[in-house]
Amino acid sequence: MTYTPEMLENIKQVEATRSQRLHQTFPAMSLEERTKLLNTFHPDYIKESMREIRIGVEKGSRMPNELADVVEGRPHIGADFDLSQPEFETDVLIIGGGGAGASAALMAEEAGAKVTIVTKLRFGDANTMMAQGGIQAADRPNDSPAIHYLDVIGGGHFDNFPDLVEALVKDAPQVIAWLEQLGVMFDKTPDGTMMEEHGGGTSRKRMHSARDYSGAEIMRTLRDEVRNRPNITVIEFCPAVELVADKQGRVCGAVLMNLETERYFFTRAKVVILSTGGGGRLHYQGFPTTNHYGATADGIAMAYRLGAKLAFLDTMQYHPTGAAYPEQILGLLVTEKVRGLGAQPVNIKGEQFVYPLEPRDVEAAAFLRECKERHLGVVTPTGQHAVWLDTPMIDLLHEPGTIEKALPAMVRQYKRFNIDMTKVPILVYPTLHYQNGGIAINADCETNIPGLLVAGEASGGVHGRNRLMGNSLLDVCVFGRRAGLTAGRYYKDAKPGEPTLAHLETWKKQRDEAGISTPLRSPILLPDYSRKG
Amino acid sequence: MANQEELIPIYIMGKRYDVPASLTIMKAMEWAGYTLVRGVGCRGGFCGACATVYRIKDDPKLYFGLACQTVVKPEMYLGQIPFFPAKRASYDITKLEPIAATLFTTYPETLRCLGCGTCTKACPQELNVKGYMAAAMRGDITLVANMSFDCIMCGLCAARCPAEEPQYNIAILARRLYGRYLAPRSPHLAERVEEIQSGKFDAEIQNLKSLDFNALKERYSAREIEA
Ligand SMILES: Cc1cc2nc3c(=O)[nH]c(=O)nc-3n(C[C@H](O)[C@H](O)[C@H](O)COP(=O)(O)OP(=O)(O)OC[C@H]3O[C@@H](n4cnc5c(N)ncnc54)[C@H](O)[C@@H]3O)c2cc1C
Numbered sequence: 020m021t022y023t024p025e026m027l028e029n030i031k032q033v034e035a036t037r038s039q040r041l042h043q044t045f046p047a048m049s050l051e052e053r054t055k056l057l058n059t060f061h062p063d064y065i066k067e068s069m070r071e072i073r074i075g076v077e078k079g080s081r082m083p084n085e086l087a088d089v090v091e092g093r094p095h096i097g098a099d100f101d102l103s104q105p106e107f108e109t110d111v112l113i114i115g116g117g118g119a120g121a122s123a124a125l126m127a128e129e130a131g132a133k134v135t136i137v138t139k140l141r142f143g144d145a146n147t148m149m150a151q152g153g154i155q156a157a158d159r160p161n162d163s164p165a166i167h168y169l170d171v172i173g174g175g176h177f178d179n180f181p182d183l184v185e186a187l188v189k190d191a192p193q194v195i196a197w198l199e200q201l202g203v204m205f206d207k208t209p210d211g212t213m214m215e216e217h218g219g220g221t222s223r224k225r226m227h228s229a230r231d232y233s234g235a236e237i238m239r240t241l242r243d244e245v246r247n248r249p250n251i252t253v254i255e256f257c258p259a260v261e262l263v264a265d266k267q268g269r270v271c272g273a274v275l276m277n278l279e280t281e282r283y284f285f286t287r288a289k290v291v292i293l294s295t296g297g298g299g300r301l302h303y304q305g306f307p308t309t310n311h312y313g314a315t316a317d318g319i320a321m322a323y324r325l326g327a328k329l330a331f332l333d334t335m336q337y338h339p340t341g342a343a344y345p346e347q348i349l350g351l352l353v354t355e356k357v358r359g360l361g362a363q364p365v366n367i368k369g370e371q372f373v374y375p376l377e378p379r380d381v382e383a384a385a386f387l388r389e390c391k392e393r394h395l396g397v398v399t400p401t402g403q404h405a406v407w408l409d410t411p412m413i414d415l416l417h418e419p420g421t422i423e424k425a426l427p428a429m430v431r432q433y434k435r436f437n438i439d440m441t442k443v444p445i446l447v448y449p450t451l452h453y454q455n456g457g458i459a460i461n462a463d464c465e466t467n468i469p470g471l472l473v474a475g476e477a478s479g480g481v482h483g484r485n486r487l488m489g490n491s492l493l494d495v496c497v498f499g500r501r502a503g504l505t506a507g508r509y510y511k512d513a514k515p516g517e518p519t520l521a522h523l524e525t526w527k528k529q530r531d532e533a534g535i536s537t538p539l540r541s542p543i544l545l546p547d548y549s550r551k552g
Numbered sequence: 553m554a555n556q557e558e559l560i561p562i563y564i565m566g567k568r569y570d571v572p573a574s575l576t577i578m579k580a581m582e583w584a585g586y587t588l589v590r591g592v593g594c595r596g597g598f599c600g601a602c603a604t605v606y607r608i609k610d611d612p613k614l615y616f617g618l619a620c621q622t623v624v625k626p627e628m629y630l631g632q633i634p635f636f637p638a639k640r641a642s643y644d645i646t647k648l649e650p651i652a653a654t655l656f657t658t659y660p661e662t663l664r665c666l667g668c669g670t671c672t673k674a675c676p677q678e679l680n681v682k683g684y685m686a687a688a689m690r691g692d693i694t695l696v697a698n699m700s701f702d703c704i705m706c707g708l709c710a711a712r713c714p715a716e717e718p719q720y721n722i723a724i725l726a727r728r729l730y731g732r733y734l735a736p737r738s739p740h741l742a743e744r745v746e747e748i749q750s751g752k753f754d755a756e757i758q759n760l761k762s763l764d765f766n767a768l769k770e771r772y773s774a775r776e777i778e779a
């Protein structure tokens with residue numbers, strides 16, 4: 020499973036220009052150049068790929084076709100589903116066992132609440148576990164939360180909700196300290212100084228990492244801590260399929276489905292935190308994805324039918340460097356840290372064509388332009404386009420062994436397919452990576468629906484129209500914690516009334532009136548990859 | 553693509569299916585018609601949900617791998633271990649001391665390790681599991697933490713261990729002890745947390761929040777980028 024002869028031939032071109040490129044980086048684009056490139060090449064700007072949502076509070080706003088289908092979909096249960104016998108009751112119900120859900124659980128429990136986390140797959144089988152590159156926080160002397168603020172909001176095209184950005188950057192150093200106290204092993208120099216690198220769109224080096232298992236290290240530590248807390252119960256393989264509110268419209272529980280027996284049951288809660296993550300497995304425009312198996316935008320669909328406001332769901336993040344070869348790992352992430360450490364993207368002539376660390380949307384669009392317009396990309400045997408990412412440069416720029424030390428997960432991934440990325444460049448192409456928007460929240464993670472809090476990738480506003488690397492792990496910890504704190508304040512006085520599924524009547528009526536008769540069951544819970552016939 | 557390709561026989565829990573030779577075990581199961589619920593998570597080698605044991609026809613050896621990362625081979629007999637009931641101790645990390653005795657009292661079975669190395673052979677991350685267990689027996693928390701760092705907690709080591717060790721749970725305890733107590737503290741981090749709490753950056757951030765689009769854009773474009 021090594022490279023084809025053509026690829027090996029082409030690698031010689033990349034090698035030929037390497038020594039000269041070591042000291043020379045392609046210049047960054049101006050804001051005007053970025054805009055022009057995005058308008059022509061970014062997948063979000065392809066008109067036919069999105070449509071207006073036909074029903075609900077955001078009627079008329081645009082989102083990817085595949086997401087709109089799910090959002091407008093047919094609920095699993097009807098309004099007549101029996102809610103009279105809740106299977107269990109809890110103070111705080113957390114839907115989703117990723118980083119946001121785990122952080123929320125810890126804070127809510129500390130506030131005295133009885134907490135239940137329900138999750139679709141295993142606790143921790145989540146996008147959080149897959150994050151490699153790192154987590155941002157402005158803690159070095161030459162940096163400040165204000166500089167971080169500018170980076171975040173510029174990266175987000177100045178559309179971010181300012182209160183959320185403020186919360187993100189101001190909580191950041193405290194979150195790093197919190198994680199350290201829980202036992203997360205950040206990369207440090209022997210005197211304790213954090214080792215921090217650039218990420219796309221950062222103006223200071225503030226990317227904290229735990230080798231290239233940053234998300235895994237955070238997730239497994241949070242998970243371990245959750246399991247140590249007697250007042251948190253975790254129920255796996257029981258996804259939520261519907262939110263339940265009382266007659267006043269206050270959320271008071273959810274209907275869950277046992278994924279193995281397919282039995283539905285109701286669970287009551289005083290406050291619900293939705294932390295279901297993103298939707299990469301909807302494969303917008305047919306793109307492969309970096310996301311975990313359960314990333315199917317369930318939370319968006321459930322919250323929307325209950326009337327939750329959404330934000331920025333017309334922008335998705337395509338990570339510039341998804342693996343393009345070999346086919347077995349198509350779409351999997353090649354962390355941005357690879358470029359952060361100095362690897363340059365180059366075309367078949369061995370030339371640079373873009374500054375390696377533009378914001379992700381810009382970088383991805385530049386790759387698409389290089390392949391589709393200039394035809395200077397590699398085409399693999401399966402017809403997949405790709406550009407080279409010159410990984411061997413890293414050891415030359417730093418010292419031999421840097422790649423193996425800093426990127427063990429990456430090296431292992433390629434080694435499994437007999438490619439030694441410390442010696443030869445790798446092939447990459449944009450892959451569907453992140454849901455920039457989601458359910459609109461405020462800095463306390465409240466939505467427009469009482470009793471419903473949202474945190475993490477399922478929420479929208481903090482990253483505006485484009486998230487920078489390292490701000491999402493930060494987001495899930497900052498807002499996960501905030502959601503937990505809000506829930507911890509809230510549950511004590513919450514007296515939810517009689518649960519009802521009346522919103523499903525309204526939903527059915529709206530679907531009928533709009534002439535929507537699609538049978539697609541929503542949320543879809545899992546993508547369907549089984550071959551039929 | 554997969555359709556014209558050469559098909560090879562594999563056995564999923566004993567039943568034969570002919571699947572394209574280039575697929576990973578996970579994709580081959582789906583190609584065979586399975587809808588996976590257990591034994592799948594990240595699909596990228598990070599979560600450990602897809603631990604798989606296999607054997608090749610006429611070869612007595614057992615092999616171990618991650619279904620999402622291993623390509624099928626002809627005559628492969630597959631079994632999955634999506635869940636393993638290894639022991640996990642409950643503890644309050646804030647009340648522990650980062651010393652050998654903590655490992656031994658939290659996991660007394662640590663000292664029962666026979667040093668047989670079966671765990672190392674089973675590890676899909678190619679970790680020296682026996683080695684980190686030896687370090688655990690010596691009470692060397694730092695070494696356990698570093699040697700086990702790439703563990704994805706798949707459970708294969710524990711599934712194979714004749715001494716019934718929960719290696720990966722011992723390892724995460726060591727890593728958390730290291731991260732919390734033994735790793736050198738970062739002075740600049742603590743300072744910054746204090747500065748933020750004292751409100752040092754509030755005015756500047758309020759000012760940024762009050763800027764209109766053009767002013768903000770200007771400030772953004774004028775940022776100095778650290779080399
Ligand atoms: C490969 C990869 C690399 C990344 N690298 C970085 C990085 O270096 N830095 C960075 O900052 N960010 C990175 N990100 C982004 C970041 O990891 C995620 O955005 C973030 O972790 C999301 O956390 P979350 O808790 O919101 O969602 P997740 O971690 O995805 O958790 C969602 C949880 O909800 C569960 N769930 C879903 N639907 C339901 C339902 N209906 N009922 C119950 N449970 C449900 C899921 O099973 C899962 O447990 C990366 C993402 C990926 C995929």
Ligand code: SF4
Nearest residue numbers: 665666668669671713
């Ligand atoms: S398999 Fe068990 S007994 Fe053997 S070396 Fe590993 S931990 Fe020790």
Ligand code: SF4
Nearest residue numbers: 675703704706707709
């Ligand atoms: S040490 Fe054990 S649990 Fe960890 S990856 Fe290796 S086999 Fe899996």
Ligand code: FES
Nearest residue numbers: 593594595600620
């Ligand atoms: S599915 Fe997560 S490691 Fe294979």
